[in-house]
Amino acid sequence: MTGRRRWSTEEILDTAAELLRTSDAESFSVRKLAATLGTDSSSLYRHFRNKTELLRAVADRxxxxxxxxxxxxxxxKQRITALALRLREAFGEQPQLAAIWGRYASGGTGSRLVMEELLQALRASGLPDEDVPARYHRIVILLAALIASEAGISALTPKEYDQGMEQFRVAVLGADPERFPALARYARDIRPLGADRHAAFEELVAAQLARIEAEIR
Incomplete structure (x- = not known):
């Protein structure tokens, strides 16, 4: 009798990534992944101890x-900006994984490469060594938040996006000026979260780096 196929770690991660393209971390399960592979959950636990470890591995890829x-x-500054843009582009191709990275983080090789480059760039800035870890932490939090925000918008279906835009217009343009005077005043100039998000991403990263530069000076 032929036994079940043994899947490699890379094949398991490939399939998990495909499942996560059309779902999220909450609805994803090891059982669902095992069913897709035509095996049982116990065989996957030989590669990953739990769901969180598996999700971290997918994000690290x-x-x-x-x-x-x-x-x-x-x-x-150019190094950190280039790295930020590369991360945004990578998660832009797999938006469902951006929130997973921000939530679960990662301790794999990919994570260590990102950490090393950020720390090396900050050391090259002239910051005192004792200030480097804190500045690194602020930058990573900013990048994770911005990338997850962008990814969340890009993961919307056209129908969901249109519905959101309609709700935005009603909420802003239909605001009662007596109750929301500031909102009514600026209503025609307020833009939805998804507008110009690429420019906003670069501006916010640049502002964080400018702050670091000002401290060095």
Whole structure:
């Protein structure tokens, strides 16, 4: 009698990534992954101890892809900006995984490569060594939040996006000026969260780096 096929770690992660393209971390389960692979959950637990460890491994592959072929160029600000844009692009191709990275983090090789480059760039900035970890932490929090926000919008279906835009218009343009005077005043200039998010991403990263530069000076 032929036994069940043994799946490699990479094959398991490939399938998990595909499932996560059309679902989220909450609805994803090891049991569902096992059913897709035509095996049982116990066989997957030989590779990963639990769901969280599996999700971290999937997110780490995105970080690895972002760092593939990366070479540090320019000054410290250019290096961090280039890295931020690479991360945004990588998670933009797999938006469902952006929230997983922000929530579960990762301790894999991809994560270590990102951490190393950020820390090296901050050291090159002239910051005192004792200030580098705190500044690193602020930058990572900012990137994770911005990337997850962008990904959340890009993961919407056209119908969901249109519904959201309609609700935004009703909420803003239909605001009662007596109860919401500031909102009524600026209603025609207020833009939805998804508008110009690429420009906003770069502006916020640049502002954080400018703050660090001002402290050094």
């Amino acid at each position: 995105v970080l690895l892809a972002a760092m593939d072929g990366y070479r540090p160029e320019g000054d410290w």
